[in-house]
Amino acid sequence: MNRAEKAGLQLQAVAVLRMLKQTRTYDELAAVTGLPAGDLNRYVNGHVLPGTDRAREVVDGVGREALASELRARVTVDEEGYVDNSSVVFDQSFLDLVAPVAVETLEFDRPDVVLTAATDGITLGAAMASHFDARIAYAKKSKETAVEEFIESRHRLASGIELTYYLPATAIDEGETVLVVDDLIRSGETQELLLDIAEQAGAEVTGVFTLIAVGREGLDRARAFTEAPVGALTTFEE
Ligand SMILES: O=P(O)(O)OC[C@H]1O[C@H](OP(=O)(O)OP(=O)(O)O)[C@H](O)[C@@H]1O
Numbered sequence: 118m119n120r121a122e123k124a125g126l127q128l129q130a131v132a133v134l135r136m137l138k139q140t141r142t143y144d145e146l147a148a149v150t151g152l153p154a155g156d157l158n159r160y161v162n163g164h165v166l167p168g169t170d171r172a173r174e175v176v177d178g179v180g181r182e183a184l185a186s187e188l189r190a191r192v193t194v195d196e197e198g199y200v201d202n203s204s205v206v207f208d209q210s211f212l213d214l215v216a217p218v219a220v221e222t223l224e225f226d227r228p229d230v231v232l233t234a235a236t237d238g239i240t241l242g243a244a245m246a247s248h249f250d251a252r253i254a255y256a257k258k259s260k261e262t263a264v265e266e267f268i269e270s271r272h273r274l275a276s277g278i279e280l281t282y283y284l285p286a287t288a289i290d291e292g293e294t295v296l297v298v299d300d301l302i303r304s305g306e307t308q309e310l311l312l313d314i315a316e317q318a319g320a321e322v323t324g325v326f327t328l329i330a331v332g333r334e335g336l337d338r339a340r341a342f343t344e345a346p347v348g349a350l351t352t353f354e355e
């Protein structure tokens with residue numbers, strides 16, 4: 118780990134601790150993290166940075182669980198199992214916190230491009246791309262004006278309606294690496310289209326990540342299309 122990566126990890130741990138501290142006393146934070154309350158006070162106030170091992174423990178161990186439960190507390194699920202996650206996808210600061218934790222715990226390699234689907238995947242995609250210093254690309258259900266060439270992927274849904282996503286052909290170069298992300302996966306049809314677009318571009322997929330999986334079908338479907346890691350921050354049972 119070089120110095121910049123070490124500093125990045127230390128600052129991620131501080132961001133996670135600050136988020137957890139918002140609803141906890143230092144003693145409660147000590148109970149969650151297993152770290153002394155006095156040290157936590159110094160980290161949260163920015164007087165001292167946690168060492169690399171402690172920072173990794175916070176980001177890997179505490180971070181993922183804490184962010185998943187924060188996410189679950191924010192979303193609502195209606196009686197048909199549809200999820201309203203607008204309070205998460207509209208909150209760029211929260212997504213900026215999720216990105217490094219997801220990357221550390223699911224062990225995604227740095228991609229050249231983070232690929233997502235408009236609309237609701239865009240803010241998570243931006244957070245992931247910013248974390249990796251990678252480009253973002255989002256496929257849309259309509260063609261952008263003035264773009265001459267598109268990669269398109271079409272799929273007939275169970276209802277018979279056809280779904281097509283379009284990506285400007287210049288968004289991904291052949292041989293580049295791509296991390297595919299979205300806010301939510303349910304049937305996996307959207308991920309299948311994104312993975313097909315990545316394949317048409319001649320890209321190598323480094324992983325698939327979603328904030329929420331509703332049931333297992335979508336993740337299993339994505340796994341059938343790539344050997345790269347596929348994961349969700351949290352899964353809701355159907
Ligand atoms: O796994 P699937 O069954 O394909 O469902 C997941 C997709 O559905 C939602 O997008 P939606 O199509 O509602 O578009 P939006 O982001 O513009 O709301 C969500 O943001 C995912 O992209």
Ligand SMILES: Nc1ncnc2[nH]cnc12
Pocket residue numbers: 198199200201202301303304331
């Ligand atoms: N918001 C949502 N909740 C559950 N399933 C979905 N499929 C597509 N969008 C969804």
